[in-house]
Amino acid sequence: MSEKFVMGVDIGGGSTKLGLVSPDGKIVARQRVTYAKAASGERILSNYANAIDDLMRGQKVERLAGIGVGYPGHILPDHASGDDSNVLALDGMPIADILKRRFQCPVRLINDADAGAIAEHRFGAGRGIDRLLMITVGTGIGLAFLVDGVPTSTANGCLGDAGHVIVVRDNAVRCRKGCLGCLESVASGEAIEAYARRVRPGHKATSATAALVRDTLDGNAQAIGIISEAGLWIGMAAASWCNIFAPRKVLVGGGISAAGGILVDAILAETKRRGMPSNVENTSFGIAELGNDAGIIGAAAQMF
Ligand SMILES: [Zn+2]
Structure with a gap:
């Protein structure tokens, strides 16, 4: 070829x-x-x-x-x-x-x-966006900020450890990397799965996220509650990220993003409630298009 x-x-x-x-x-x-x-x-x-x-x-x-x-x-x-x-x-x-x-x-x-953000900027939901922030909720939480398609690097060859922004004061727990009360400790795929397994003991551990997403899309109130709660935590962090980066668009990717509008709406509402209006009022929010690819x-x- x-x-x-x-x-x-x-x-x-x-x-x-x-x-x-x-x-x-x-x-x-x-x-x-x-x-x-x-x-x-x-x-x-x-x-x-x-x-x-x-x-x-x-x-x-x-x-x-x-x-x-x-x-x-x-x-x-x-x-x-x-x-x-x-x-x-x-x-x-x-x-x-x-x-x-x-x-x-x-x-x-x-x-x-x-890498995920570059893909979305070139071929997915971030096409043509000059200031693109992408939140990837996988096992952990990854953050990328692209200006005209180029990743911003602040430390360690990437956007530092921005997924570990501190959001919890009371009853904070340490994440696997050692910070106290960071976003990963409450809203990463790992944290959401652990919580879902605790409150929904009937679901097999290996499919906790998939089951949660499926039940959310089916309208199960408990599943919607868990996803929305995660969205509120992510939105709290996103308000700070918007104050730092003033993105034109925020994309949410990773396994949990299959929950779609319910997750994004929760993130968007909390971001707009907490962020500086001039930094968040013109920011649009959406789901990444390319999924696992x-x-x-x-x-x-x-x-x-
Ligand atoms: Zn952390």
Whole structure:
């Protein structure tokens, strides 16, 4: 094939999604690599390389235009390796150098929240938005702010740890990273699931989020209550983010965003109630369009 394909690699806690992406943002072939918690970094990277080989062979691609990697943590200044992620074995590994040697093409890492936002800006619900804020509620909460499509970096090769903005004073608990009363401690996918499991004991742990979203869309009052409560917490943080960044549009992505309007309406109402009017009155809110593909597409799109 003669098109200039880029491999997008979206690294997650227990598995990584890889996709061969065309310049118009389409994933033409994909694979998922899973790994055991105890797997070494070398083993994980070797599995990535095998998956990339498979995908190239399957599509008869002889050479890649590049490999873009979305990393779930901090990014080192050379964008060649990452740190402080939930895949400890990969922290500090020279990921870009290893893949570059093997595939003889440019390789670059970015933070996974930045990757999702780039995808939405180029191909999704953020098209044409000059000041785009994207909140990704996954296991944790990722935040990205793009000006004309370029991610803003404030610390650690990304927007710092903005998902950990402090929102709770009384009865605060520590998050897994150690802050007291941050947004992740009350509204991350992990926190919402833990709460949902406590108050809805009949649901299996592995499907707590999916069950919650399904019941919310079915009109179940308890599920709607849990999602709306999470939305209020996120809206409280979003009011501060709007005061800092004055975004034109705020997008909400990640697994819980499948709850749609109920979640966004709660976030929007609380943001507008608390934020400085001049920073929030002209801001629109919406749901990300690309779903689980945003990470792959955005990681690849940084190389186009
Ligand atoms: Zn925290």
